Amino acid sequence: MKKKSTALSAAFKTAEWLFVILFGILNLIPIFWGLVTSLKVPREINAFPPKIFGFMPTLQHYARIFSSGFLRCIMNSVFYALLAILLGLVFGYLAAYGFARRDFPLKKLLFFIVVVGIPLSSGSSVLLIPNYMYLTNLHLTNHWYTLPVIYAVYNLPMALWLLIAGVKAVPHELEEAALIDGASQRFIVTRLIPPLIKPSIAAAALFIFIGSWNDYITSSVMINSVSLKSIQMAIYDYMGFFGQEWGPLTASATCAIVPILLVFTFLGRQLVSGLTAGAVKG
Amino acid sequence: MKRKMSQKRRIGGLFYTLPAMSLLILLLIVPLIYTIYCSLYQFKYMMKGNFVGLNNFIYCLTDDRIRNSMITTIGVTLAATAISIVAGLLLALWIDKRGGLFAYIIELIGLVPWVISMVVAGLLWRWLFNGDLGLFNVALRMLGFKPIYVVQTRIPAIVALIFVMSWRTIGYAMILILAGLKGLDHSLIEAARVDGATRLQTLFRVKLPLIKSQVLLSTIVLTVSNFTNNTIPKVLTSGGPVNATNVVTLEQYNLSFMYYEFGRSSALSILIMLATTVIIACYIKVAKYEI
Amino acid sequence: MKNARKLLLTMAAAGAVMISSLALGITAFADETITMWTFLDPADTTNGRSVALAQMIEEFEADNPGVKVQVEPQDWNTMTAQFLAAHATGDAPDLIWCISDGLCGVLDAGALVPLEDLFMGDWTEEEIADVDDPFFQFGERDGKHYTLTLSKNAVVLYYRQDLLDAAGLSVPTTFDELKTAAEALTGTDEETGIQRYGLGQAFSLTSSDYQLITNYIHNEQGSLFNEDGTANWATEAGVAAVNWTKDMIDSGFTPMESVNTTNEDTITEFEAGKYGMLVLGAVRLPSIRAAASFDPASVQIAPIPGGCVLDGWFAGVWSGSEHQEMAGKFLEKMYSPEADKLWVELGGQAPVRKSTIDNLEITDENSYLQVMLDAFDTGFLCPNDMTYTGYKVNLNDTIQQVMSGVDPMEALEKTAADFNSANNR
Structure with missing residues (x-):
């Protein structure tokens, strides 16, 4: 009987890892192909039959993108994303606390606005031209703060929703106990709750980061100055009027993934089992 | 005394939401109102023309291409979202239990499709599906099968579009739902276990209701994101063959950037927003979510 | 909590550093700054046209x-729409x-001087x-x-000299010869x-001009449009053009997959060696030669039978500009005889001035320029008395429908109606 169950669990383990491999292949194959392409010389990129191994690797495309201001665009995008996270988390958390813990006039209406905000922001490309005309009329386009503010707002409904769920999951009794102990309301909002909802904060931050990092359409319209260019705009440069240049295109797209994976490893600790050591519930 | 206190707390609640709400209203709601205004006028080449009432809406609703594209969009969106949510939920439940390095690997793998530049991912998939040069068909040929001209044949093109859309967002759903699972109060689950609930019962009666909020949010976000996704359909299947994958955002893009019919494109934007809002309202109703 | 505070502090510090660096990055004071939107980035040293533009700016x-x-490079697809909005x-x-x-x-909107x-x-x-000239x-x-035309382009026939030589054929000059050559190069x-x-x-539907229907119809009947601007391709010539194309696909000289192939696909595939000939804009020649997986010197271009479709970029001065004089001066500079030479020599672009053309020395290296010049002489631009938007997409749509079994005339009538409705006619 016992033998059977260990055999079963071994089979299960194997199946599990097989699944991981399959999942990995399915998920990573375009990225893998992009990486391979970025290491080929132009003449070999389109050669038939396509080669996965056995070509002369070259870093020429990477050299080219970094010599044409790619680093600057990365820095810009990092700045946009961090500022958007800061704005989004502070405003989002305060509002989330209000929504989760208080009853106030117009609450239903305001939450309705948050809900409607999701299609308005995720679907921002649909409202692109009105937004552009509106912001240009206010002279708010093409500044260093343009994109961070827009990204913060576009990701706010989603962050807000996540944080509301986080705050709601914190037991009321904790707050009441703190009040009885003489803690101020300020202490509760700024010190007590945030550590308890770390996973939600981390997830919201991650989503805001990715939302800002991956945006092309908004930045391409709202930003005209070369010095304010975002990373996705730099990637699009290689599919311009004179055609797609597979080499630098895949090289820049590959480089653009790296910072996100770093951020994920940093923020993701809150989300990954094992690394949090089960200490979530403060 | 108590009443006075609660009055103060009520106004306090409004105060917490004020900064976020004013930003949302200024940068999302006002442009929406502006768009509605534009949709009532003739706006060829961004030049405000005559007031046309609902004519722009009538044009969008009666044009065969646009109407068909709406239907295609709804089908593709619901299919891709359903796949992402179910797969994301299963993955999240699984790695939540499994933990450790294993979980980390799955999360990282799941994250990558969603963080790579959407246009590059779309182009690379298109290349992989290419009839003669793509790895997919090279592999099929090596295995002795006939090549499938994915992007050029009706059903495979639709399947490919749904596949790539859900491929992109499974990781999103997974991580969002995982964030909910991580925030769960484990004592509740243990209590259920002690009460003799089976695993399935704990899952359906305790876990899922507790992460309803996250599942609902990811469903909403992914529905909207797939519905309004212009990039993937444009680069992957470019609407073809014979409009099989012609989604509404492609029509909307053409109205603004090819025909410069800004009034009509605003009207279509409003219709897209309405459609997504209705879908969201249905979700919220079904999930019985309350604020 | 400590961590969260640390994170906030780090972010604030990073923000401050970035803001100051951005502030420092603001352009040095100039008495007069003129901005220009184009798809060229003068900072790009790998593109000859950008190098030429950078030199003009410097001078x-x-x-x-x-x-x-100040050049603000834009996405070429959306640049004109964004300009109209701006x-x-x-x-x-x-x-x-x-x-x-x-x-x-743009002219209707009164956006240019x-x-x-x-x-x-x-x-x-x-x-x-x-x-x-017509441009x-x-x-x-x-x-x-209102405009001067930069970066003139013609959609031409790309072919591989080595393959034509091997088949003992010369460059096709009629649609019949084109079919014969296509048959010989298939294999x-x-x-x-x-x-x-x-x-x-x-x-x-996202490609345009990369087929020969336009040329075929133009060759048979002249303009694709009626006097009133409505579509005029549901005609005998239209049916003949569609049937010619269908025949090419049915015979396997043009692959069936081309029904939903983009121009970028065909370029990638041509570079891989999938085609003997290809319909494509002449401006792509240098990049194709650079990436071809076979002998790049064998890639040549020729005019399309019946005349090429012409195109270009039409540069003008914004009517609301406060620097119209200076902007005009720079436009004149970009079109000056000296600049024309730069565009040709550094950018590999076809000359725009007759005086440059007369002094142009055609060598083996730049023989393609002669082809482009010939194409400009015999080709045709779409009329510009009103908008004719989307007709290329409509024609591609026709082929997609016909290849899925719709009768040619029926498909042509349907896409003509689509065109008329979208253009309010």
């Missing part, structure tokens, strides 16, 4: 102390390169004659000229084993 700034030319808000660039499809709308009001008023008749007339309205490539098709075309 212009040296000749006009205190003036700065014009409507009253905050647009001083100089703009318009896409040909959008120019009529007549060049006669700027520098062209001083031009002599000879000077005007030097630039007067110049394309930007004409009510007797005034398995001996070196790589790739299945090769005679003629590459692209019928995806």
